[in-house]
Amino acid sequence: MDKVISWIDETREQSIEKLARLISQPSVSSTGEGVEECAQLLVEMLTEVGLDAKVMPTKGLPAVYAERIAPGTPTVIFYGHYDVQPVGDLSLWETPPFEPDIRNGRMYGRGTGDNKGQLLTHIIAVDAFLKTYGELPCSVKFLLDGEEESGSPNLGDFVEENKELLKADVCYFADGPIHYSGRPQVVFGCRGIIDVEIVLDENIRDCHSGHYGALIPNPAWRLVHLLKTMKDAGGKVLVEGFYDKVRPITPAEEEVLKHIPFDVESYFEGVRYPGTGPEWDRIEALKAHMFQPTMTITGLGSGYTGEGVATIVPAKAVCKIDMRLVADQDPDEIFELIEKHVKKHLPEAKVSGHGKMYPSRTELELPISQAIIGAVKRAWGVDPVVVPSSGASCPEYVFTQILEMPTISVPYANPDENNHAPNENFDLDLFIQGIKTTAHVIDTIAKHEEW
Ligand SMILES: [Zn+2]
Incomplete structure (x- = not known):
């Protein structure tokens, strides 16, 4: 490993140049800008290696697929996404988003942290082994998604159709930031999500609250009453069966x-929340964040909400809800439970689904899980923070559920990477540290026996 690590240090400038090359190519999945060209560029870069x-x-x-098979060795599949978020308001960028600029040891540009810089670490780590030894100690595959920032709507079908090609012993990826304490984190899962919309449209016009308010049913109140049957003030979801499949800790x-x-x-301070809510015990807070599903009203609207007043009975009320799901909840089943609940309590309301993602969790007890924790520890010289599940959602389930392999992620970016925001950046020391981490992971997988 020493030789590989030295090679990574010696070629630091070339690695930074490669990152700049990849950032210079736009690849905005929401508009399609540059996506095809970026896929081609990655094929070139992978082929060069x-x-x-x-x-x-x-x-x-x-999608971009790549492989190099070393017969008789275990296989790791690296996942990453080469598409990026739209750049947003250009005037908020200090330098143009697709003209990478290095300031204070960081490279600025859209996609530096999320996720081009991080996926590139895996490609360079593979290069490090090939340049040092002429061969790889294990087999590697790459699946690079071009639609992650748009919710990976086609990844599930793609993986389903290419199961044989994508077969591997373990999936590894790097996305998001290191732990805010400065230590690396090893993440074993993520929550799923289902978005629903509930609309109660009385099919009347807005009408005078004095002339009609006593007699005409008010959709806003009716929707509020429905919502009260769905979640109690303590945060417990009341929809029957909602928690049935939640996997025990x-x-x-x-x-x-x-x-x-x-x-x-400080978690609350981070969003300037004054902390007037319930007191949270640290462990209970972590459990709620990782192992419990949520039901969040993300939008609620009816009637007049502008300045002053409009004395009307509104014609329509709308509520948008997202539910973050944990292993082994199924978004389709949860949707059916919501439909059933609404049918019972407010049958006139219409429920529709808007996007979903399955939850994913890999067991900490697996030997490979422990081995990768060890690899990260060796790469960093400190104990990583072990996170059983992220609170957010990502398409990890395609690996754990469709391809049925353990899936582990180790984020490499700085906590202030500004992903999805102006002035996105990647600390270049962390970028190089990421390459070394992946190299240790490759070495560990190659030597791992207990699958
Ligand atoms: Zn992102």
């Missing part, structure tokens, strides 16, 4: 919770 790479069509924007997960640094107060 010595992998068999190709652009593969999906029902939407293309394992002893190993219970144990790592004790060691996750988490300061509830």
